Every structure is written in structure tokens, then in C-alpha cells.
Amino acid sequence: MGSHGNSWADQWGSQNDVVDDHGSKGKNGGGGSGGKKMEKVTAVASASFGKAKSAAAVGADKAKAAAVVGAKKVKSGTSLGFKWIKEKCQKK
Structure with a gap:
């Protein structure tokens, strides 16, 4: 790049210079209507x-209710599966 032109800081001023809504320039932390x-x-x-x-609270309640229903379905499905396996094993 080299040393052509001004640096970014030279072009835009220091970070302490702030322009408010009315276009006037002041220092940071200067009260006003901000x-x-x-x-x-x-x-x-x-x-x-x-x-x-x-x-989010309403959504969490809905999610909790859905999780409870899902858990009950998994539990009953697992129970039915074990009963089916038990019946198949006992028939032999």
C-alpha cells in the first residue's frame, strides 16, 4: 500500500469527536438530549x-405439554413392544 494519502484516522478524525443529530460536533459523554x-x-x-x-412462557408451556404427551406415547409403545416380544419368545 505504501504511504499514499492520509490514513483512515486522518480522514475521519479521532474517535472522541461525535456529531449529534443537529450536526454540531462535541466530545463523547457530553450529556445533551441523548x-x-x-x-x-x-x-x-x-x-x-x-x-x-x-x-416465550406460553410457548414453553405448550412445549412442556407436548413433551409430556410424547413421553406417554413412548412409554405405552415401549410397553406394548416388550409385551409383543415376550409373547413371541414364550410361544416357542
Whole structure:
């Protein structure tokens, strides 16, 4: 590549320079309206998380019920299989 032109840091400035929504440049961690925006985002995210959590709980209950039914079917099928094998072995 060589030393042609400016480096990435020279072109884009340092990481501490931040441009806010109004186009003004400031330093990182500079308060402003960013805190209020973050509060709104956090509130929306927590509401969405609550909905997702309740949906997951309902899904988990359904999965548990399906697993119980499946386990009962496996148990009865296994029992029938052993009885069949026992009958075949005793007939000889």
C-alpha cells in the first residue's frame, strides 16, 4: 500500500469527536438530549422484552405439554413392544 494519502484516522478524525443529530460536533459523554432518547429506547425495549417473555412462557408451556404427551406415547409403545416380544419368545 505504501504511504499514499492520509490514513483512515486522518480522514475521519479521532474517535472522541461525535456529531449529534443537529450536526454540531462535541466530545463523547457530553450529556445533551441523548439521555432522554436512551430512556425512550430503553422503555420501548423493556416493553418489547415483556411481550417476548410472556410469549416465550406460553410457548414453553405448550412445549412442556407436548413433551409430556410424547413421553406417554413412548412409554405405552415401549410397553406394548416388550409385551409383543415376550409373547413371541414364550410361544416357542
